[in-house]
Amino acid sequence: MTRTRIPASAPGVESDVTRVAVSTVIFSLRRDAADCPRLVLPLVRRTRDPYDGLWALPGGWLDIAENLDDAASRTLAETTGLTPSYLEQLYAFGDVARSPTRVVSIVYWALLRADEVDAQVAAHASGGDAPENVAWFDVNDLPTLAFDHNQIVDYALWRLRNKAGYSRVAHGLMADTFTLAELREVYEAILGRRLDPANFRRQVENSGTLVRTDSFRTGNHRPARLYRPHRDVELADRGPLAATSSTHESSTT
């Protein structure tokens, strides 16, 4: 990859100019040592000032001839190897004090299943573009991040938890079929608290969002029925914006 990037502290960058950056919050699930799913996100270690050595959200500068969505996809792929099919715009962060120079960051987010993460990173690496300085962190155990990125993650978590309450957003982290216990574990990971299994089962079964399949998960426990989402999951309905979005070219092709 031979894109020219403007270093954050490039000589000649005027201090009286506001620059536009993009950053991305990617939520996924990883099972911990106790086999419980944990909500995780990828961070990139900075290798230059400001905040040299600290972890930061994946991102980079907006190119002059690049749409916002495309910049988010490109910088995410360049820094992490991740190529989600869709990134949703989350919020624009632009406080004067958030960076030593004036930077407005347009933040995007997406949910990715663990198998999607693994497949995308492997495809990216096979192109000779193994991302460096990337690690996945438990959202409940983050270090101090560069810039205002802790605040950005807090906001993204709050939006995710709000969405989880009234929509099928959690399905974006599930396989095609799943047991109610598996779904409950995902909600517990998102919400950061335990849910009563009987109450959860009743609420989900009454919600009309799931369809009972005739299949069962077997294994060490007694067989558990598998469910699937009721309709095609629309995790990100952008209304009129969807029609005008530019095509995202995968940067791994």
Add this chain to the structure above:
Amino acid sequence: MTRTRIPASAPGVESDVTRVAVSTVIFSLRRDAADCPRLVLPLVRRTRDPYDGLWALPGGWLDIAENLDDAASRTLAETTGLTPSYLEQLYAFGDVARSPTRVVSIVYWALLRADEVDAQVAAHASGGDAPENVAWFDVNDLPTLAFDHNQIVDYALWRLRNKAGYSRVAHGLMADTFTLAELREVYEAILGRRLDPANFRRQVENSGTLVRTDSFRTGNHRPARLYRPHRDVELADRGPLAATSSTHESSTT
């Protein structure tokens, strides 16, 4: 008001620089000749290129030392005299083709009751700052606007209509107490279609969002019971962002 503003076509503005602007969509209600409430918004006629003579959303450039929220409040007040107590960030529009030069616009929005509009404009005008070239337009009868502002309004309307479906957002346009017929008219103005009065009454009464008062609206029709919102209306819960917001100083003081 003696702020320096950078003209859109200022000599010396480099064409390879991305600039950041703010724009605002303010929804209010005005009664038409048939006494039906219509959803309206204020537009400002441009007096320079690009799009000289066309109507555009209120807005302006982000100052280098100004937070995004503050820029939205300031430019709205300067162009229209409106000073809503809170503006919610709607979306960042940044397509390459949306303007002759590269401009990323952070768009804010708010709902204002007609009496709030009148009071704010009057207070602003008494300071000798009567806004010029401002007019209110029915959202269903907009001319061709400058830049991508028709698309921005479409997106804001879509978000408003989505919100109206599951929240108490419409209460932001209501007086402290109101009849169910008045509330239905507001929903009809937002949604752009007629609602069945009996169905509407049943849904609202079952929603738990309203409290019946002991007062009635009297006049030409038979007395109609007045309702009020069940709790303090939280039209814009921003979660963790609320704690970090800067104070908005009214530009009319």
